[in-house]
Amino acid sequence: MDWNQLRNAAANMADKVVNATGEVVEKGKKQVDILNLESRLARAQRQLGALVYSLAQNGEQQPDLVEQYIQEIAEIEQQLNDVASEKKETVTVFAKAVRLCSHCKEKVEEDAVYCPYCGQKL
Numbered sequence: 547m548d549w550n551q552l553r554n555a556a557a558n559m560a561d562k563v564v565n566a567t568g569e570v571v572e573k574g575k576k577q578v579d580i581l582n583l584e585s586r587l588a589r590a591q592r593q594l595g596a597l598v599y600s601l602a603q604n605g606e607q608q609p610d611l612v613e614q615y616i617q618e619i620a621e622i623e624q625q626l627n628d629v630a631s632e633k634k635e636t637v638t639v640f641a642k643a644v645r646l647c648s649h650c651k652e653k654v655e656e657d658a659v660y661c662p663y664c665g666q667k668l
């Protein structure tokens with residue numbers, strides 16, 4: 547292996563590490579999204595329940611208002627489904643990405659034999 551090849555290989559690995567880090571950040575953000583959506587969903591469901599309950603108690607009907615809540619709940623559920631299906635794709639990348647060199651603590655490829663930063667045998 548000549549020096550150019552070696553340098554290209556190291557550059558490729560550095561690119562991959564940057565991409566992997568991006569995925570990890572993205573995954574963390576998605577978990578926050580899911581938590582936010584779940585709490586919004588629970589709140590909308592609670593509000594709808596309370597509304598229907600008080601309408602029934604007072605013998606009133608407000609189909610438009612009820613419909614608004616139902617729309618909102620359906621929307622949140624749709625968003626949750628979207629986020630959840632995106633999440634599955636990134637999990638494999640995440641699992642593959644994080645391995646640190648035992649010597650210099652840089653992130654290295656899962657299957658790397660030598661650290662591209664310090665040359666430590668892994």
Ligand SMILES: [Zn+2]
Nearest residue numbers: 647650661664
């Ligand atoms: Zn190293």
